[in-house]
Amino acid sequence: MEQSVIRLQEIVQKRKHFELGPVNLNIPQGYVTAIVGPNGSGKSSLFRLMLDLSKPDSGQIEMLGERIGNGRDHLLKQKIGYVPEQSIEMDDHLTADKKADFIRKWYPNWDLNLYRELLRRFDVETSLKLGKMSKGMRRKFDLAVAMAHQPQLLMLDEPSSGLDPIAWKTMIDVLHRYMERGDRTILMASHIVDEVRRLADYIVFMVHGRMLGMYEKDTLLESWYVLYLDTGGSDREGIELRSLPGLCGMEPAGGKVVKVTTCEARQAEEWCASQQLPITGRQKLELDDILVLLTERERLRMQA
Numbered sequence: 001m002e003q004s005v006i007r008l009q010e011i012v013q014k015r016k017h018f019e020l021g022p023v024n025l026n027i028p029q030g031y032v033t034a035i036v037g038p039n040g041s042g043k044s045s046l047f048r049l050m051l052d053l054s055k056p057d058s059g060q061i062e063m064l065g066e067r068i069g070n071g072r073d074h075l076l077k078q079k080i081g082y083v084p085e086q087s088i089e090m091d092d093h094l095t096a097d098k099k100a101d102f103i104r105k106w107y108p109n110w111d112l113n114l115y116r117e118l119l120r121r122f123d124v125e126t127s128l129k130l131g132k133m134s135k136g137m138r139r140k141f142d143l144a145v146a147m148a149h150q151p152q153l154l155m156l157d158e159p160s161s162g163l164d165p166i167a168w169k170t171m172i173d174v175l176h177r178y179m180e181r182g183d184r185t186i187l188m189a190s191h192i193v194d195e196v197r198r199l200a201d202y203i204v205f206m207v208h209g210r211m212l213g214m215y216e217k218d219t220l221l222e223s224w225y226v227l228y229l230d231t232g233g234s235d236r237e238g239i240e241l242r243s244l245p246g247l248c249g250m251e252p253a254g255g256k257v258v259k260v261t262t263c264e265a266r267q268a269e270e271w272c273a274s275q276q277l278p279i280t281g282r283q284k285l286e287l288d289d290i291l292v293l294l295t296e297r298e299r300l301r302m303q304a
């Protein structure tokens with residue numbers, strides 16, 4: 001894999017009702033990585049740790065080659081754009097432009113033309129006070145502000161929360177353009193399958209504070225399939241099928257057909273051919289279905 005812009009080593013954060021980690025994670029430069037996981041799995045907690053907004057109990061974090069917490073964070077943060085899950089209420093009394101005037105002092109690379117262009121594309125009313133903006137409007141403003149200093153790394157915590165379909169499409173386009181240079185990186189947390197499908201190169205699954213793995217998106221989507229197998233009604237069913245590579249689920253699908261789910265589709269198909277087991281149908285799994293199956297597998301693993 002390419003050079004890492006974020007490195008997490010053995011990160012643990014213990015809270016009264018929640019334990020995050022140990023997390024080991026390398027985010028590659030030049031790609032979009034999406035962290036996907038159910039509510040409360042620790043995605044936002046992880047973002048806050050990376051930005052030094054909260055502290056781990058143990059482990060190390062390196063962002064853009066700098067150890068977090070070494071006292072030079074302000075220089076590091078000039079290279080990062082961050083959209084938190086929730087907008088900062090403290091700024092509610094400011095208009096968009098007043099807030100931007102304030103922020104740009106911290107960023108030598110602030111590009112006023114880019115800022116205005118983003119606001120125009122997102123159709124943000126700059127005369128409004130931030131507290132009076134609709135949720136979607138505020139989100140669009142937060143995105144514009146996070147991008148206007150041309151950061152090397154964009155960290156987006158559920159960026160499309162509250163966006164209407166038109167704004168959502170604009171955001172996807174804006175983020176694609178941001179990545180065009182080739183050396184920039186996006187780390188995002190998202191629940192939106194379509195967003196992850198369109199943007200992400202890599203997907204990290206997270207459940208109950210633990211990483212279930214990092215996958216290259218296209219490989220992942222090519223690996224998880226539902227196959228319908230014509231068993232011919234023989235007693236091969238239930239005996240041989242348990243040897244199907246990557247088997248994650250099996251259920252009758254009417255008549256002599258059995259529906260199986262596999263996370264190793266190519267090997268499973270080869271195995272079916274070798275067993276002369278006809279495949280009567282195949283269906284790709286969507287990301288949310290994969291997450292459900294991975295979550296269930298993790299639950300069983302923790303129970304064992």
Ligand SMILES: Nc1ncnc2c1ncn2[C@@H]1O[C@H](COP(=O)(O)OP(=O)(O)OP(=O)(O)O)[C@@H](O)[C@H]1O
Nearest residue numbers: 015017018037038039040041042043044045046085
């Ligand atoms: N400041 C805090 N103090 C104590 N516990 C916290 C704090 N912030 C978050 N938590 C707990 O940490 C866990 C993970 O929360 P987090 O917000 O990181 O999850 P998430 O994956 O981002 O969820 P969502 O998808 O709902 O945004 C939750 O159980 C939450 O209650």
